[in-house]
Amino acid sequence: MTPIATPGQTVGPFFHLGLSYDRDSELVPPGSPAAVVLRGRVLDGDGHGVPDALVEIWQARPDGTIAVEPGSLRRDGWTFTGFGRASTGPDGTYAFTTVAPGPTEPGRAAFLAVAVFARGLLNRLFTRAYLPGDTAALAADPLLSALPEHARRTLVAEADGQGFVFDIRLRGPAETVFLRYPGQRP
């Protein structure tokens, strides 16, 4: 018999105690070659920033390969592990320094896998932050091409001078598209 999954619970207000660590949001050191900033705000249904949210990213390298290197919790400054974690500030802002991931298969759209946690959010949410630029790959992406334009827009980061901006709206008219994978039940 297939075992039934353990239920999730909210991360609560005090997750920094157990989950935050030194340089958790620095997948590469700030200012290093090819470093970009991925930043945005986590917003609630009233448009207010969520000051007690945690955003995790998991991504490929620029060449599309996936790191199998430990070291995310104790950054050595040169090993790229592909994983990072950022807690939001008072206005709901989070920021990572990382490198732009490449597509894991040639011709596919590149994205970062994103998990969102917050006080008031009873289980984690999954989404994707697609990188803008490769319009052909974005247009051909199976997920994006299946979504109406207003929903599709929530999944594509915007380029700015330093990198990319990706806001996460938990609720409301511009609500981010959140994802459910096979095997996940209500």
Place this chain on the structure above:
Amino acid sequence: MNPLAVPARELEPQSVISSEMAALDAGYRGAGVTETQPRLDYPPYRSSLARHPGRAAYDVDPETIERCAPCFGARDVDPLDADLTVGHPGAPIGERTVVTGRVLDGDGRPVRRQLVEIWQANAAGRYAHGRDQHPAPLDPNFTGAGRCLTDDDGWYRFQTIKPGPYPWRNHRNAWRPAHLHFSVFGTAFTQRLVTQLYFPGDPLFALDPIYQSIVDPRARDRLVAAYDHDVTSHEWATGYRWDIVLTGPGQTPLDAEAQDGGGA
């Protein structure tokens, strides 16, 4: 002065929250569909009102990156990180306890050499966190954060202090059942889980909207550890057993490559 005695807003009584929970429970029992996870939309947990998506999650097949998981190793985790009772000048106050169990994927296979993180209040119900205003004492010998890697059979093990219940501002006289926060990774990023472990027989279960947001009684019981006298040790610590099952089948990067090579 007790900061909790000066409410910033009029807090509703427990009876209002309890009757809302009872109505949702009756609705669930009448629906005849089995749920296994918490509801994101659970109004008795007031903070969830503005923080739950209005639309259902979109069903999608995981792509390559989502079928893999971050890798953690001995470089990340010191073996002493699994003992929350050490690392301070003295011993912490409270009931010393060991919590252990296995992390399994949705097929029941052990999740090996993967990261488990925990955090918790101290024995008095106070978090060593700047935002915790509960006027209970901090323990200079207890921080309340730990980590370990599962072993080759998926086992984790922490030695800690049993946390106390603590009050919060969801409603008037709201108290959380004692719990440990758990953060777990699987072999795929899609299995990422953050949850809470509870202790058996807690009188606050029926009153707590976070625990009751899992409306199925068998499902929420999966968060309650079992007292295990074989984990309890002579003249030292009580012991609890709690297994964690992640969603969906696990997949190693190698499996994913094989599948892609098969023409996917």
